[in-house]
Amino acid sequence: MVKVRIWDWPTRLFHWGLVLAIIGMVVTGQTGQMVWHFRLGQAVLALLLFRLIWGLVGGHWSRFARFAIAPSAVLAYWRGQREGGPGHSPTGALATLGLLSWLGLQVLSGMMADDEIAFAGPLTAMVPSEWVHRMTVWHKGPGKLVLLGLVLLHLGAIIWYARRKGQRLTPAMLHGDKHLPAPVPASADGPVQWLLGLLVLGASVAAVRWVFALGGY
Secondary structure (H helix, E strand, O other): OEEEEOOOHHHHHHHHHHHHHHHHHHHHHHHOOHHHHHHHHHHHHHHHHHHHHHHHHOOHHHOHHHOOOOHHHHHHHHOOOOOOOOOOOHHHHHHHHHHHHHHHHHHHHHHOOEOOOOOEOOOHHHOOHHHHHHHHHHHHOHHHHHHHHHHHHHHHHHHHHHHHHOOOOHHHHHHOEEEEOOOOOOOOOOHHHHHHHHHHHHHHHHHHHHHHHHOOO
């Protein structure tokens, strides 16, 4: 078995940062702590923007180009005709993209939501009032429920892979390495990548602050 660096530090920090932010958003949303819910929403949006850019310039296995999401690849994987791959399996890649996309939609709906008590999203003044009402209902109802369902599905998949396939996915997202039967290209994970990740994160945060400033925040 060969130890290969699959997940670089920026990808791992993004992953666990997003986990904490989602947990925080659920808790603050349920308990009515809207100031912190708002702040965590900004953090999630910055993280999503970071991941979008990192999917183009990040480590080898973090790039979207390495995601095998073609229907033929997914079908072959489920038929047992191909291996999952060092990074995401075909279904894992689809699940990851689906979760990130839905989370982005949920954040966007929150930016157009208004609880009519103490909080209004930064985009509420830029869209018709009918849209504000629809996005508020969506953000608090179907959007939230589907997101929670996707998170539970993600956790269930981790447990399923561990029990049925003997593949523990969580440790690799902690230390970054996987033990593989044959060498594969490793993800670059050194000071240059860390600096690049820091610059991408800084640009993402600045972009989110600029968007929210348009709404007076």
